[in-house]
Amino acid sequence: MSFYTSVLRPALFRLDPERVHHLAIGLAARAGAVAPLLRAVTAVDDPRLAVTVGGLTFPTPIGLSAGFDKNGDAVASLAALGFGFVEVGSVSAEPSNGNPPPRLFRLPADRALAVAYGVPNAGAAAVSRRLAGQRLPVPLGLNIVGTNRGPGAPVICDDALIAEYMQAARLLAPVSDYLMFNLSCPNTTDGRDFFADPVRLDAWLTALDETDYAPRPSFLKVSPLGGVAMIEQLLEIVGRHRKITGFMFNLPSGKPAGLTTPRAVWERMPGAVSGPPSAALLDDCLVECCRRMDRGRYVLFASGGVSTAADAYAKIRKGASLVALLTALVYEGPGVVRRVTRGLLDLMDRDGVKHISEVVGVDVR
Ligand SMILES: Cc1cc2nc3c(=O)[nH]c(=O)nc-3n(C[C@H](O)[C@H](O)[C@H](O)COP(=O)(O)O)c2cc1C
Numbered sequence: 001m002s003f004y005t006s007v008l009r010p011a012l013f014r015l016d017p018e019r020v021h022h023l024a025i026g027l028a029a030r031a032g033a034v035a036p037l038l039r040a041v042t043a044v045d046d047p048r049l050a051v052t053v054g055g056l057t058f059p060t061p062i063g064l065s066a067g068f069d070k071n072g073d074a075v076a077s078l079a080a081l082g083f084g085f086v087e088v089g090s091v092s093a094e095p096s097n098g099n100p101p102p103r104l105f106r107l108p109a110d111r112a113l114a115v116a117y118g119v120p121n122a123g124a125a126a127v128s129r130r131l132a133g134q135r136l137p138v139p140l141g142l143n144i145v146g147t148n149r150g151p152g153a154p155v156i157c158d159d160a161l162i163a164e165y166m167q168a169a170r171l172l173a174p175v176s177d178y179l180m181f182n183l184s185c186p187n188t189t190d191g192r193d194f195f196a197d198p199v200r201l202d203a204w205l206t207a208l209d210e211t212d213y214a215p216r217p218s219f220l221k222v223s224p225l226g227g228v229a230m231i232e233q234l235l236e237i238v239g240r241h242r243k244i245t246g247f248m249f250n251l252p253s254g255k256p257a258g259l260t261t262p263r264a265v266w267e268r269m270p271g272a273v274s275g276p277p278s279a280a281l282l283d284d285c286l287v288e289c290c291r292r293m294d295r296g297r298y299v300l301f302a303s304g305g306v307s308t309a310a311d312a313y314a315k316i317r318k319g320a321s322l323v324a325l326l327t328a329l330v331y332e333g334p335g336v337v338r339r340v341t342r343g344l345l346d347l348m349d350r351d352g353v354k355h356i357s358e359v360v361g362v363d364v365r
Helices: 003-012 017-030 032-042 075-079 124-131 158-175 189-196 198-210 227-238 276-292 309-317 327-332 336-351
Strands: 051-053 056-058 062-064 085-091 104-107 112-115 140-144 178-182 218-222 244-249 299-302 320-325
Touching: 003 327, 017 032, 017 075, 017 104, 032 075, 051 320, 062 336, 075 085, 085 124, 085 178, 085 320, 112 276, 112 327, 124 140, 124 158, 140 158, 158 178, 158 198, 189 198, 198 227, 218 227, 227 276, 244 276, 276 299, 276 309, 309 320, 309 336, 320 327, 320 336, 327 336
Parallel strands: 062 085, 062 320, 085 140, 140 178, 178 218, 218 244, 244 299, 299 320
Antiparallel strands: 051 056, 104 112
């Protein structure tokens, strides 16, 4: 048991989850000055873990998933926890209040969260200003989403939504190392199904091809629902275009089967479920996508329930070049980043692996 799990976590879990989230970001934002010192202690500096993707070098494959630092308030401190990359967002072209609270819930029996934030954020212009001049020791990703104007707002037309993504990309590319386009927010009405339509996805990718944002490796975060047919459709459509370097699967909307938390409890919680309960579905998508994609052209990010080195190693063996986590920070505390990263080296030693890239996708036949 760590100090976090024995002392801090019980105290924090007495407070409202969103309040704790804001406290953590506020604290991390103020700790930026000591970040380089902290990183000297936490970072696992070993060339066997360095991953090159889209021309970018990630010192380790273990990073922070989107949703923790939504506005880029605390990137220096978060990088100092020992992450190999930090992803900010989701950020939309226009500011958004997201969904009405309460919108973040704990499911301790499942070591999971139910999240229904609906992508609140300060908007691309404000986030771009905040991150200008920021120099991090690891790649900084910007996760971009359509603006959530709330359930009562008029539906905007396809062209306007596509234009919004491109506007946000133009503003955020100069302050980022890579872009992750979130085409699949499970908690907004527009975001959920829009890009399941092949015509819209093709139009979106055509607009991206034509957009003159600073060249950055660009990835798509897509829905895990839709099975193999949806993955094949995605690969077929993306294959006709130029700018996409890889994929990641988002949380599914709704509640996964087999939760330990009683139905009477989770039924009252809106939103998608993160952490271990969503891992099996996300891993299936990872494997099916890895099996079908051109591995010389695309790479995969993975997330979903990673809290140990074994979890991360398994996802890498199932096709992930990069692994992102978020929920484990809440349940295990900040020390989880170094434990997972160090533990990867132990697993590689056990298996006689000289570089992490040797095992990417080895379990996919
Ligand atoms: C509180 C919370 C907020 C999130 N917000 C976003 C978001 O804004 N954009 C996004 O692409 N994913 C978001 N996610 C999904 C995570 O990036 C990640 O893909 C997912 O939670 C699975 O990883 P985990 O089990 O390690 O949390 C969020 C997840 C959580 C728990």
